[in-house]
Amino acid sequence: MTSTVNDIVKQANQGSVAAIIQVLNERLADSGVRTRAIFADGVLQVLCEAATPEQLEPSGLIGQVRQTLEAIAPRNIRRVNINSRIVREQQLLWLDEISRDPENQLLWSQEITLNKANLLRHLLNEWHQNTAPQKTNLPTRTRGQQREQRQFWRGLVGGASASILLLLGGWAFYSWHAAKPTAIASPSSSPVAATPTQTTLASPTAEPTPKPQDSFLIAVRIAEQASQEGLTAQSPAQWLELAARWQRASDLMANVPSEDGRYVTAQDRVVAYRKNKEMALMKANEQPVETPADTTADPVLQ
Helix, strand or coil, X not given: CCCCHHHHHHHHHCCCHHHHHHHHHHHCHHHCCEEEEEEECCEEEEEEEECCHHHHCHHHHHHHHHHHHHHHCCCCCCEEEEEEEECCCCCCCHHHHHHHCXXXXXXXXXXXXXXXXXXXXXXXXXXXXXXXXXXXXXXXXXXXHHHHHHHHHHHHHHHHHHHHHHHHHHHHHHHHHHHCCCCCCCCCCCCXXXXXXXXXXXXXXXXXXXXXXXXXXXXXXHHHXXXXXXXXXXXXXXXXXXXXXXXXXXXXXXXXXXXXXXXXXXXXXXXXXXXXHHHHHHHHHHCCECCCCCCCCCCCEC
8 A cells, every 4th residue: 555645745744854855856846856855953954956057946946845845834844954956876975965065066055944834724734634535546544434534524613613603692692681771670668550561660769969069059049148138137247147148158159160161250259249248247337236225134236
């Protein structure tokens, strides 16, 4: 039983130098180039030989060797040194010969670095090699085994696809469920009958969040109240109370922040309310105080 092409490529992929040489010779056979190779010091040394220098033109030969090796993607081989010379008799120590005298032994030498094989492409190549029909005189696998192998890979791909779809579906359901509002019904003192077409949900009673006080509006209300009471104030006590109200309104206006759109108006009213306070204090001082009719009576302010 002879080795198949797929077996040779698989061995070359695993790093077999002999298999790599065989694949290179098959790819370069039309150009009349024969190859030899040795893996030494982490570098794959490839020797290309032909009858004429024209067959060893580097512009085309380097690209063919690179393309072939990158298609094989041999394991643990990234650096490749391509050497070329006119064909000679077999030499077992050809690497030593060209290392000692490269100028007289070689036409040219070029080191290249193979691109790292893509993982997905590597898996596809293995799958293709495993599922491709064997070209041997005697088949190594029966049709039933080949069918089982194909079903295995189909099941593997299908299972992976189903797992991805399940993960995506679960994530979408979780996102939708987390974003959906939940209504909680609070206990009611009296039962409520729900019709088939209408459902009543009672939301829990929550204490209202206190809103921040608006100093401007509070000051305006105090000033309006002080203005109304100023129309009827007569006694010093009433004028002193009005002075305190105007002072309170002025202080609240002074608390309006500068980023508020009413800040300029508030500053004007701070001054105006302070003037009203001073007028109220003057009124309180101007009002006469009645003297007591006798020493036993309490004084009465008018």
